[in-house]
Amino acid sequence: MSEFDTAFGGFVISALRSSTPLLWVLLGEILTQRVAVVNLGVEGQMLAGALAGFAATLATGNPWIGLAAGVAAGTALSSLHALLCVGLKANAFAGGLAVWMLGFGLSAFYGIPYVGQKINGFRAFTLGPLDHLPLIGALITQTTPTVAMAILASPLLGWWLYKTRTGLSFRAVGESLSSAKALGFKTSRVQALGILAGGAFSGMGGAALSVDYTRNWVEGMTQGRGLVAVGLVIVARWNPYLAVPAALLFGGAEALTLRMQTSGVPISSHLLHTLPYLASLAVLILSYARANKKGGTPAGLSAVFSQSQ
Amino acid sequence: MNLSGKEPTMGLVKKAFLAFALTSLAAALARGAETKIGYIYVGPKNDYGYNYAMDQGRLYVEKNMPGIKTLAFENVPENAEVERVMERMVKGGCTLIFPTSYGYLDPALTVAGKYPKVTFMHGGGFKTAANLGTFFAGIDDAMYLAGITAGSMTKTNKLGFLAAHPIPQVLRNINAFTRGAQSVNPAATTTVVWTGTWSDPGKEAEAANSLVDAGADVLTGHVDSPITYTQTAEKRGVMVVGYHADAGKFAPKGWLVGAVWNWGPMMARIVKSVQDGTWKPGHIRGDLMAGDAGLSGFGPSVPAKVKDLVLAKEKDFKAGKAKLWMGPIARQDGVEAAPKDSLLAMAKLEGMDFFVKGVVGTVK
Secondary structure, three states, X not given: OOHHHHHHHHHHHHHXXXXXXXXXXXXXXXXXXXOOOOOOOHHHHHHHHHHHHHHXXXXXXXXHHHHHHHHHHHHHHHHHHHHHHHHOOOOHHHHHHHHXXXXXXXXXXXXXXXXXXXXXXXXXXXXXHHHHOOOHHHHHHHXXXXXXXXXXXXXXXXXXXXXXXXXXXXXXXXXXXXXXXXXXXXXXHHHHHHHHHHXXXXXXXXXXXXXXXXXXXXXXXXXXXXXXXXXXXXXXXXXXXXXXXXXXXXXXXXXXXXXXXXXOOOOOHHHHOXXXXXXXXXXXXXXXXXXXXHOOOXXXXXXXXXXXX | XXXXXXXXXXXXXXXXXXXXXXXXXXXXXXXXXXXXXXXXOOXXXXXXXXXXXXXHHHHHHHHHOOOOEEEEEOOOOOOHHHHHHHHHHHHOOOOEEEEOOHHHHHHHHHHHHHOOOOEEEEEOOOOOEOOEEEEEEOOHHHHHHHHHHHHHHOOOOEEEEEEOOOOHHHHHHHHHHHHHHHHHOOOOEEEEEEOOOOOOHHHHHHHHHHHHHOOOOEEEEEOOOOHHHHHHHHHOOOEEEEEEOOOHHHOOOOEEEEEEEOOHHHHHHHHHXXXXXXXXXXXXXXXXXXXXXXXXXXXXXXXXHHHHHHHHHHHHHHHOOOOOOXXXXXXXXXXXXXXXXXXXXXXXXXXXXXXXXXXXXXXX
């Protein structure tokens, strides 16, 4: 295996790994914003998912149960956002902040006994002798279930959103609540579903981080990844098909900053650490230039923003 | 309450006994109040890192000194919150408080000014007050010994170091580790990756993976908790050297050894001096020689030959025969930092801002 193959294969898998928790949350927030609700609480939901996933894996020894617990915890916390925004018609930004703080506080408090505990994650994939193939070998042996599932989830959700009737209900509600209502859609139910789906996916993202990626629980371990995902929704133009490239843009840049250091590139690490944000910002500016002509923002969501101005 | 009605029925012996019981209870209470100690940690006490090491010190004091009660608060941020925690400890009867995180220094000075009868011992600071002193220990000798282990065990001659921020204490550890490795294996180099934060397990996992992909076969680090990089090393089948505390359980195969703190005895001496009334404000500084820092147990893969090499050097350090920062010391770019047979100046050590030769990476 040539050195280039190792380095490149390593980078590809590293970018995928870094992007995976982000990708889950991004997919979830796309669904939520598709029904014209913004949920800043994803950061807290991610933390709830990370802790629940870690705790369930520790208790049962089964990382799959851990992932399920993460999904459940994220969904449960997002139901608060649904109650606030859909049930009580509260401001989505305030509701999201409340969910975020609640998720952070609760997970920090209930997470104390889980600090320093050891869990066993997923076993590595193996294809026997094929493991040593250049590029593919590294991809196979180092890909974990949550990485593979996230990449599959993106086109599945894209298909669902654009090709099914329930997907249509999401899009209709996101474009215009009143028109959707007039057409006979149960708008409150659809909005609540959009928020709960976002909760399930962000819980999964958190569990992917704690159960699969790091096999560790640390207070506040999401470190802003949830909020980054909220921003990346705009980069992905609310389109599940574009979620993978959007998440890879950020995760890949993060992986690159670490790889540039290990390969001895003499650039200040402080500058390198800004790279993921700069890259996302650059794409955002470029895509806005086009999107302002073409659109892509659910009209109902734009209304949320113009109301709050 | 009126006890006089009962008095005639109470015999002299009973009275004496009651008096004795009451005075001993009062004495016990008084003594209890004297030796209630508060500990404050910036992170969780079970992180197998800095806070864990401090908490092990607390447990040592509690176990080895009779009549001591300790209180511990974890996850206390370095802001006004820690002042409130200290006030609460004082009101709860603590007469000695260990604010263990660097950022607690100024809040501790404020609270110390309000409660002159309570003693404060801050971890690592450089300020004192009438009732505030500091304690810390140099761990670089232990890091050098861990470096010898890593340098002896590596097959790729590439060691990986994950670090949070380029501050002097971190740079000292990286340089000590590298000098130790190079003392037995001049071909060994240490590649440094900055994560830019004390705690981000996701980034730490990825940094560890990058180092392994770049060929490193021994990892070590200086972030809050060693758990993530230790587990990632184990998962990738490479070796790992720990820092802060023994995290061997997270890498049963790959664990080599760790540079660890041993705060217990130093804390016990501080407690005793406060009890005796001999305590004075000042900076208590320990080291390998005094036993305040040292090595954890070796992992199963370390052969006796390497252990002997490390332990012999430890003996030399302890006997004062060897000095870690003795020249010649060359900087990364080859410029001389300390000439042959002369020690690196104390100021340069305390404010270290460079890498030694053999480190791959950038300081700034």
